[in-house]
Amino acid sequence: MSYLFSILMGILQGVTEFLPVSSSGHLTLFQYFFGQDPESTDMLFTILLHFGTLISVCVYYWRDVLGMIREFFLGLAAIFSRKGTTGRPPEARRLVLMVIVATLPLFAVLLVKGWLDAAFSNVTFVSLALIATGFILFFSDRMAKGHKNARTATMKDALIVGCVQAVATLPGLSRAGTTISAGMMVGFDRTFAVRFSFLMSLPAVLGANILEVVDAAASASFDLSLLPMYVVGVVVAGVVGYLAIRLVNMLAQKGKFGKFAYYCWAVGAISLVAGTIVPMFSK
Template sequence: MSVLSSIFLGLVQGVAEFLPISSSGHLSLFQNFFGLVSAEGSLFFDVLLHLGTLIAVFVYYWKDIVALVKEFFHLIACVFSREKRRQMKRLPPNGRLILMIIVATLPLFVILPIKDKVEGLYGNTIFVGCALAVTGCILFFSDRMARGKKGPKSATMLDALLVGVGQAVAVVPGLSRSGTTISAGMMRGFHRRFAVRFSFLLSIPAVLGANILSIGEAVREGIDVSLLPAYIVGTLVAAVSGYFAIRLVNLLADKGKFGNFAYYCWGIGAAAVVASLIFR
């Protein structure tokens, strides 16, 4: 793997992870049509690319994350302190948000038993192309819904659970995790900015969990030390491009132009299906 390839793949991961166009779908297409991620040690590189996008979330939402961590430890203290429990009449917004993230993460555990079958879909470019088309439909209709007003104070745990179901379904290559979760939030009446914020904060446990499950396998697969410079460059590119992609998604969702990505997903999905049939 060259440094140029790592830059390209880092850019694809950073942009497609947060823009609602499916990073898994794009990486699958690039792998199958161009062989760009078939190098030895690619699983380790994949883990690093996801680490880069995780860094982007931490940098962009660092104030939220710090506040949530503080609130988390405060809630733990309340569990062991009767006096603090009496003082806290109801969960504060950050406390509710923490609980919502936990509830929304639970559906991912249902996917674990079929993880290998889902990963097997990465080689089916016709399926990936169709899934990208479905992503386009989700985005197209979500932007045409009435603007919701729900935030951490008014959103329910059922809302969070249904967004989490969307995240679990979006492990399928070609379905956008961000697009599905943000759209699910909008459908449940979330304010557009809160839908984006919740989606990206929800990605933290999902990406961390996926990396923890993959790191052991990546080490067993082998790490080519000579490729470390390319790996590092790709990770940094994923982090930087991911940060600006988050900014762009927030801007477009707030302006009601989130659905514009639907046309891109339809185009790429159709091209993938046609190319699969021609070059099969």
């Protein structure tokens, strides 16, 4: 690994995490065609890059994040209080409940974590998943505009979007693209679909970071000499990610997600062909 590689990976993560084109797919393909064997992918570095974009979500939606943290503890206090709660809960508390419900399907992913990690090294699988992402995006702009927001969306809506997020852990499927599309499908307002998609990513990415760091510590595979390069990649991913969130919100409001379908189809098809040809000439 070099600083140039770390910076490029950070830029790639920051752009593709929020634009609906699959960050995991692009990171896998970039490492493969950059000359690094996907079998030797540094999963810790990949997860830490996601941590960088998690920070950018917290900064961009800091009011929501602080409000949700506050309402989480107030909600717990209300549960154990004799007075309980009356009336409709505040919007931030409903968001907390929706994010919790949407996160539940991710526990099923833990059962196939080994298989999922192996899929990251399969260039053919990633390429086909990118093509599938293209079809999801193509039809997303053709959905009727919804009007549900944090006050009117149901827990069933949150669960459906959460199930889609669990499926989107497959490399090559865009988490942002599929969950935002799922939100539109259940009737979310376009702006809220983007907002909820990014907020619900926080516990998922944080959990993945914790699991990967624990695995690295348990296997004693963490190389301290790579720490400065890790930090550079994380910072770059965070800065670029913040700018990408602003762009996604603008595109969602204008209904321009479908434009990325052609990009996903092109990248998926090119990488599928290149992934077949390159090994032939390397023998």
